[in-house]
Amino acid sequence: MPDTAPATIEQHKYSNGLVLVGEVMPEVQSAAFTLLIPAGAAYEVAEGLNVGGGAATMVAEWITRGAGSRDSRELLTALDNLGVSHSESAQTLHTSLSAATLGRNLVPALEIFADVVLQPHCDDEEVEPIRALCLQNLRSLEDDPGTKVIYELRRRHFPEPWGRPSPGTVEGISGLTGDALRRFYHAVYRPKGAILGVAGAIDWPRLKDAVGRLFGDWKPRPDPHLSEKPGGPRRDHILRETQQIQIALAHPSATVVSPDYYRARAAVAILGGYSSARLFTEVREKRGLCYSVYASYESQRARAAMLCYAGTSADRAQETLDVIIAEVQRLGREGIEPEELETMRAGLKSSLIMAQESSMSRSSALASDWYFLGRVRPLEEISTELDALTPRSVSDYAAGFVHMRDLTILTLGPTALRFPVDSEV
């Protein structure tokens, strides 16, 4: 690993449960934060809550429409004048608020976001505009089949509510009242499990004090209870009159906290993480079947998945699916070559080092690491783990791909495809 200025990582846990993780980056002028709140779409079906699908997304939009002493326009204008680029969105597990600006405007930005999180106005007159916006977003999502298919894949692959799509449903959004949204907000926006990752040109002592002052009054709430139900169906097709057929697969993988984590990451990357990986080579380069084809990895604390995706014309789709399945199984049967492992390592190390240039990228990684591990993994540790991988250790892990137990396949387009029979895969 080359010599880079060592990162200074600090952390502090406040008495209400909020965790602040900070990384001082001496070479940048910017500062960024990522605030993860355990208030994602999954909590829409928490015991006793049961609000419609889309509540998390609607509340994420609502909280910036007036907070603290500022109305909606004053708030957004204040952020603009501080040069803050920001976004607020709900995912399945978390609602995340992220922002980047010049270092000296970070604390003023956090002052505004503390109001957003703790004192949103939640004006009833904003509910209808937000509803209209979210319903239109759903319509636009229908017009974006590549994105739609991934939401639908997750919903089928993971047990409920772990794959619950954050954009919600027409029925859910249409039926949500201001009271239901406020109930959701009060129940799930809580400090325990909330993680604030901050990186860039920051002054740690000042930041720690400011966050304590700004978020100290955030009252703890009991953790809502989520019960799991089975997902499915494992094989499905969504009929749409589109030019391309979307093909999406999901297979269980090792979580971030699992001892197999690095082997799993390596296997997914070697399968489809870059242009010399197996899927791009076999599906696109050699056969010209697709423009877009890849494999990716995603994880929650208790479950993780490898996703494979391709978009292709209807008359090429069967071959595309067959080649993808064959490549996954071939990886399982034959394992990986030493050169493939070297390439994967070089790619991941490079990405990690280059991410050191971006305060936004680092703030997100800090929050994510803390969520999974309760600590921040130093670059050296990741590098050591990657160096410890061998072709044999990764191949042994990938052997599970041969039978692909618990595989989920979803297609979207004008025609259904022939799925492999379960005994084959």
Add this chain to the structure above:
Amino acid sequence: MLAMDFDSGILSDEPRLMMFHHTTLANGLEVIAELNDRAHSVAAGFFVKTGSRDEMADLAGVSHFLEHMTFKGTPRRDALTVNRDFDRVGAKHNAQTSEEDTFYHVTCLPEYLTPSFDVLADILRPTLREDDFETEKKVIIEEIRMYLDNPMSVAYEAAKTAHFGPHPLGNSILGTVDSITKLRVERMRDYFARRYSPANIVLGFAGKGDWGQLVELAVQHCAGWQGGPATRQADPVRGTGAFQAICREEDLQQTVVGVSDAPPLETEDRYAAHLLATILGDHTGSRLYWELIDPGLADGAELSYQDYNQAGAFFTFLSCEPGETQANLGRIAQIYRTVMAGGVTEEELNQAKNKVLARSVLRSERPMGRLASLGFQWMYRRAYLTLEAELEAFSRVTLGDLRRLLRDWPLWPMTIVSVGPTTDVHRPK
């Protein structure tokens, strides 16, 4: 107290040490670099001054197809080796084709620049083999089909064609399934020989590096490139103001793209144009945002500025329910007429400056963020602008400049293309 005044003291007291260098090789290839010892990475890129505007009708899509073909093989490497040689040193590589330029770039750790650049320079002299050509045709066709499933892409392409009419800026970048299918490899080789001449290319570097070493790399890999001068027919153009409604029953939302003429890249007014577009149509806190998005009348309403050789355009983007389209077009027309009559406020201008400045600083913190602007500035203006100078250019824009801009480049009326399930859409009165 809100910070309403524009904050021009945006940078820290300690200036970053960025050194600019340039040279021209004997064959005409220009080499530039902005080097910064504190960066973690280095970005390198070839800017080829060719794009869809340089294509004859029967070559529609050849620039973009050629961009793909460079990755398919050279005298020293086949496609798999190209990909592998980039990936094995962790180099992030990509390319993009626009109306005017084809831009190939790689970002890597400084210690891997030599092997990364070896590949990047190699692919700029591709073999263009016929069997690779026929295979890659299928990939291009898949890409075309992918964009056909995206209503905004369809509307945007159609709007450019409607606005620019027969002028080459209206050419499709991807081409059509038909034009790509009919394309022959000999025509591409000929196009390559004419357009990928060293005098038509700028090689740029940004980030951590040593100028002497970079020049050596350039000489070693590119000094042998041959080719005559390449020209671009860059006639000025004014848009047609046409209206078109395209029916796509399968879409749920209606998508509309509007185009108005704007300052070309040769003028200093491009900074004012960018600020005006931010005030009127940034995705947050703009007039379009407050009038259409905030009340939930549309889920997409933006205005952006694009500059070209001897031309420019303001693009309006609208996404909404089919039944609300006509009313939304009326609202947009009203917003544009209002600003043309009454200008913008000091607060709006300061707010836009604060946004644009902060975004520029953030973007500049990664070498790739600097490389693009370095290359295009040099290619079209033979000028180097430090980040500070760029920020200065924005901060100098006055309300008077914007008033003049609105007068010289009226936003309304505009060319309009509407795409979606309803054709019950017409130009607002």
